[in-house]
Amino acid sequence: MARRGLIAIFIVAVLLVASMAAAFALLGGSPDDGPGGDGISIIDDRGKNVTLAKAPERIVSLGSSFTEIIFDLGRIDAVVAADYSSMWLAPYAASGIINLNQVSSLNVESILAHDPDLVIIWNYNMYQSFIGNMEKANITVLAFNPTNVDTVLSTISRLGTAIGEEANATALVSGMQERIDTITAMTSTLSDSQKPRVYLELKTMGGRAAGSGTISDELMVMAGGINICNDVSGTWDVQESIINDRDPDIIVIENGGRATADLVSFLSPSVTAVSKNQIYRIADGTITTSPSMVDALENLAKWFHPELFD
Known part of the structure; x- marks a missing residue:
């Protein structure tokens, strides 16, 4: 090929590379950036945009809801340590997950000891100082606070993206939504x-009743029930005399809470749930802000309306 032709090709190539570089600069990337070249960006429940260079390989999970999500998305191998509330999941986990006990007992040094590339924690006011101190120590933190069905689904989606399991998270959320829609349609x-x-x-709240504004109340409503304790927000201690007066048709007790016989011994035999033997035990860890909430919803609906499942 003539020297002049080679020079022309070289000039065109240089111009092409230059134009590509300019385009990437305008887009905030670089010519070497592939998909996700700028890392993984997630907005957590603080409204903070958190960026990870890549999918984490060493996760510290400080909340059983988050640990369950991670496990369900197939990243058991990435969890190196978790809080005590996650330990009921331990039999399903790979060996070696360290029990960090209560979050309130932790400090930055106890987290650094596990060399995490991501810490996931509840976005509670009581943890804000701890979160700030971790970030000052260059620990990447995601803080979530799911409180209802929609925010649980959103948390699964965002957490799935953060740990490199976006496709699995999309599939999990889609499957959960389909099951929810099936119940609410009925x-x-x-x-x-x-x-x-x-x-x-509830067992998880020290035997307290589920009031309005709780995910338990939302699941009861979705399942086609009326919560007799929805006149108080949050969870609250209910005297047995109030249960007698409000005469529930159905009683549901979370496993791990007081024995059915203990509750019945304080109730009048005329309470409908007692006289019709409509007292049910629900698996602990299901009436919560995790994928298991759909299991709870389906069980509640079957107890409330068995005729819809004939």
């Missing part, structure tokens, strides 16, 4: 007179 047209009055007692 219960959404029920009149109040068709809905049972329900008393739900």
Whole structure:
């Protein structure tokens, strides 16, 4: 090929590379950036944009809801340490996950000892100082606070993206939403007179009743029930006399809480749930802000409306 032709090709190549570089600069990247070349960016529940260089390989999970999500997304291998509330999941985990006990007992040094590339923690006010200190020590932190069905699904999506399992998270959320929609399609047209009055007692809150604004209340409503304790927000201690007066049709007790016989011994035999033997035990760890909430929803719906599942 003539020397002049080679020079022309070289000039065109240089111009092409230059134009590509300019385009990438405008887009905030570089010519060597592939998909995700700028890392993984997630906005957590502080409203903070957190960036990871790549999918984490050493995760410290400080909340059982987050640990369950990580496990369900297939990243058991990445969890090196977790708080005590996650330890009920330990039999399903790879060996070697360290029990960090209560989050309130931790300090930055105890986290650094595990060399994490990501810490996941509840976005509670009581943890803000701890979160700030971890970030000052260059620890990457994601803080979430899911409180209802929609925010649980959002947390799964964002956490899945953060740990490099976006496709699995999308599939998990889609499957959960489909199961939720199946239940609500059956219960959404029920009149109040068709809905049972329900008393739900939590083990995870020290035997307290689930009031309004809780995910337990939301699941009861979705399942086609009426929460007899929804006149108080949050969880609260309910005297047995109040349960007697409000006469629930159904009682649900979370496993790990007080024995059914203990509760019944304080209730009048005329309470509908007692006289009709409609007292159920629900698996602990399901009425919570994790993928297991759909299992709880399905169980509640079957107890509230068995006729819909015939």
